[in-house]
Amino acid sequence: MHPRRAVSIAALLLVSWGCGRKPASPATSRDGASAPPAPAEDLVDEARERGLDYENRSGSPEKATILEANGAGVALIDLGNDGDLDVVFAQGLPSLRRIVTGPGVDLEIYENDGKGHFSHVPGPGLSGWWTGLAVGDVDGDGDQDLVAGGYGDLALLLQDAEGHLVPKPNAGLIPDDPAARLQVGWPRAPGHPPLWATSLALFDADGDGNLDLYVCQYVDLDPVAPPSGALGEGALAVPCRWKGYEVFCGPGGLVAQPGRILRGRGDGTFEDKTREWLPGIVPAYSLGVLPFDADGDGDTDLYVANDSMPNLLLINDGHGVFADRAYAAGVALSSDGRAEAGMGVASGDVNRDGLFDLAVTNFSDEPTELYFGSKRGFTEMTYRYGLQGETRHLLKWGVHLVDFDGDGWLDLFTANGHVYPQADRQHTGTRYGQPATLWHLGPEPRAVRVEPASESSILAPAVGSRGSAVGDLDGDGAPDLVLCRIDARASLGMNRMGAQNHRLAIRCLGPQKPSGSDPRPAAEDGLRRTPADGMGARVAVVVGRGAAEHGLLAEVETAVGYQSASTSWLHFGLGAEAGYEAIRIAWPSGKVEQLPAGRGDRRLTVREGAGIVHAEAFR
């Protein structure tokens, strides 16, 4: 673990609350007598009513190849800079063969009317099998752009002045290997598997203020002659089976593709810096990536969830060169020493001690892991929170640590669903279709499952899901959730939880660009800069006074969960407190700002060096 771990983020931000779990204030206590009676609470699926009619396709129902099981991601992005969140879905094809013969599919875009009602609008004109999405202001022009990854392709889409996503040719995302890109509909010989991108993360690795890109890559899968039945040949062939049932082959036995890191130049182009910035990193079956400041030293580190191989905790030296410290930090393997099938990753300060904690989703028969940040590395809390018993029959993907009910404690959401239709057969201990799940994580070390309040809850249907994204879609201040189900219609979970609680939403932006500079110059002076969209800023909101004082910590990152991008707005639950005592922001530039006490139930836009530049009440 990085020696600077000892400098906690709480200390960095000069937040006064102490380390360790504190008693909840009466206002935020789950069982406190002062809390008003809670109404029926839920994430109510209003996709149909609100016009979100996306339906995922991910190969055949039989899932003949591993690609067909991995599903699609979803991104929340502000198109048109109108202040609301629009939705972009990745999309797949009916079969692996279709990616060769064509036609491919485009991304699917849903435009928000500002009140959380959506219209399907034309896509950017891509053609492929799309999986992961990343959101950030790549060219520093003040609006959000999108990177789409897929099986055989990666595309950068820059947002133009009208809010359209426009493909940027020759952005430098594809490796030089001519086989890496799969041209849909073009003849392709067997034996040349293309790149396969899963989760993506836009973040600033080297502190120059330009967003860089981490690309999780999965396995070599030959689209012309995919493996079937067994891997290996002759007497030593190993059948592709799970619990005795024949299933698709992989990832074990297939060739892993190496993760890649690309340096953004700030002008909409990238250069591959994998060799220099990821020295010694071996190829792995990567499915999830989370940028966050793991060691509290002010730069952005990465956690990479690998399938059936040890996970990585890539500690940044401040200049974009990463070293894996996962084993020493206790987050490479399960506590039993097994490499789990890592899928999605989320971070947040679960125990409110001023350190980021991690949640990592895994395969069935493996728990969703919960790791608490500590002064040295992480401490596994999975079992003490009861998450082994709660989650091991589920196969988990998208994951979020978000305070859905606004009580000041984070909740744990996971999107679930098995990869094998054979899971419905006898003695597997699991099912193919699985409901999404939500747990309250309060001051007591126990995950308390939230049962669906009605049939219309997104937690109710036992339909598998993969990607998920969180953001306030209707402007009421409560984070909602979009769930990308596999081979089914998406769900839109409108947050009806914690109506009695106060909340706060904060957006961080980099400093105002000097007029006339376009595009934003690269940092050739060695100074650290905050990206235009505030990516990497860490925010501590101090709530309550005296014994009730506590801090809420969050970091601006959009890459969270699985193959998806959530809002860059930070959402804080204030519980019964109508306001906050202070806001402290540690900007990636190294500057630290403190904002005085203020009212809650507002959306605040904070710009580095300028304080709150816009505030509006929740709708």
Add this chain to the structure above:
Amino acid sequence: MILALLLSIAPGLGQDRSVLERWRESLDLDLPGEVITAALPLVARSGPLAKDGEAIALAARALAAAGEEQRAAKLLDEARPEAASLGFVEVARARLAIERDDLARAREILLVPQVAPPVTPQVASVRTDPPVRFPAIPECWLLAGRALYRSDEGTGEKERAAPLLERFLELAPLDAQAPSALHMLAQTAIALGDTAAAGELRKKALASATWQDFYRTRRLQVREKPDEPLPRLGLAELFLAAGAHARAREVCRELVARVPRFCRGFVALGLAERGLGDLAAARKAFERALDCDPRAAPTYLDLARVLAAGGDKNAAAATYARYRDLGGTEPLEEH
């Protein structure tokens, strides 16, 4: 029909534990359905294994692995095993508790009451005054160690777990859970700031995990194609590499019985016999290998060394000369 078949083989189970070994292997290979189908009729109240705690424990483990925890718990609750095998049922109960994250209950079942293991005990003291209730069952040591390890809140449980895990590794170094025990020890060393020990344990854990991966794959291959010699040879070689010569011999005997024309099977058998110190049997196996493949130079060297170790210097010299004639360059004496 199936039940009748199972019952017909049951009378011999008291002497032949290979059926239980097969179940154990099935569980290691994540095939709980196979065990459930085979075991439940036998451990039922009127079944021939109704009083066999080990069989009941394996059946319960299979049920739990298949998602039927309540049925597993009921099976254990209703079990009336013979006193000698009661420990297996109790350990299985603890396993279920751990899977439910009920670490306190697991500790209660596994650890000797009121005698908390000392913080830094030596393994010797663990042997003479075992802190676990069922010290003859390796899994008891592992699970007790795991329950303590997972309970740690900076209160020393990890350190208390260490000697239990070490004892488990002594008792069952090739168990599927050996990498897990080594990993917990490595993480404990990290927590204690002993980076040298942590590095060493991490290497061992990795080697153990790699060995287990191969072991699992070979067993799957054997099951898939029982008459193919290569997977069994691979299995034997894994045991030889781990110094488990008795198990290697067992595999080799089956291999040469099934495929007597597979010369390398006799070579591996000879190596296993030699590892067990049975030079006569080793000589016989190497000679069979050479009958089968007279141009296998390395086998002449193996035979020459066995002959030399047995004091038959002339025969050893002649055999070694043949090895050299065939291009061998290794010395007769082993380093």
